[in-house]
Amino acid sequence: MIGRHTTLIVWAVLGAVVVAGQLTAVLSKGRFPGLGTVVGRVTTYRVGRYLLVVAWMWLGWHAFAR
Amino acid sequence: MTLGRWWMGAIAALGFVYAVLASFTRPFTGGADVVTAVPLVVAVLVTARSTWELRRSHEREPGVGEIDAAPRRKRRGIVWTAPILAGAGWELYCFVNLPRAAHPTLSSLLDILDATRAGKAVAFASWLVLGWFLVTV
Numbered sequence: 001m002i003g004r005h006t007t008l009i010v011w012a013v014l015g016a017v018v019v020a021g022q023l024t025a026v027l028s029k030g031r032f033p034g035l036g037t038v039v040g041r042v043t044t045y046r047v048g049r050y051l052l053v054v055a056w057m058w059l060g061w062h063a064f065a066r
Numbered sequence: 067m068t069l070g071r072w073w074m075g076a077i078a079a080l081g082f083v084y085a086v087l088a089s090f091t092r093p094f095t096g097g098a099d100v101v102t103a104v105p106l107v108v109a110v111l112v113t114a115r116s117t118w119e120l121r122r123s124h125e126r127e128p129g130v131g132e133i134d135a136a137p138r139r140k141r142r143g144i145v146w147t148a149p150i151l152a153g154a155g156w157e158l159y160c161f162v163n164l165p166r167a168a169h170p171t172l173s174s175l176l177d178i179l180d181a182t183r184a185g186k187a188v189a190f191a192s193w194l195v196l197g198w199f200l201v202t203v
Contacts, residue, residue: 011175043200
């Protein structure tokens with residue numbers, strides 16, 4: 001049975017991976033794409049852009065209104 | 067969408083003040099509904115406008131460097147699939163397992179941040195920045 005402590009450690013590791021990836025992207029000066037580049041690529045497709053905006057809207061409503 | 071430095075500063079200041087204002091609201095109240103709905107309406111309008119601008123910009127010819135570099139960057143972007151899938155999988159695992167205190171989801175972690183006024187202002191400001199990035203990128 002996984003407890004709260006282990007769950008939080010996994011979240012922290014996942015967060016650290018994302019931060020490390022972003023730092024790598026910044027330090028590589030564009031040779032390695034950051035999350036922003038990946039999201040930017042998704043938004044070049046109209047459907048991808050709408051899906052991400054709807055996901056953002058849901059996140060805000062879920063987190064701050066309901 | 068290209069904005070001048072003055073406009074960007076004004077929008078950032080407005081977003082910061084708005085996030086502080088939002089931190090005074092509590093979920094499940096009319097005030098929280100209104101303060102959250104306003105950015106959603108703005109996002110719909112800006113998305114419609116930027117989609118129209120994107121369609122116009124596709125009419126121009128791409129530069130030589132853009133054609134050569136794009137496929138290589140595209141392959142490297144696949145690296146992000148692993149952490150995104152791992153995060154989604156872990157969120158799903160936490161969501162289906164109870165009690166929530168032992169298996170906090172991202173929402174639960176966000177609730178901890180939202181518990182203080184400063185934390186909620188930071189969370190709301192981050193959400194606004196993310197939204198601005200999504201509708202203008």
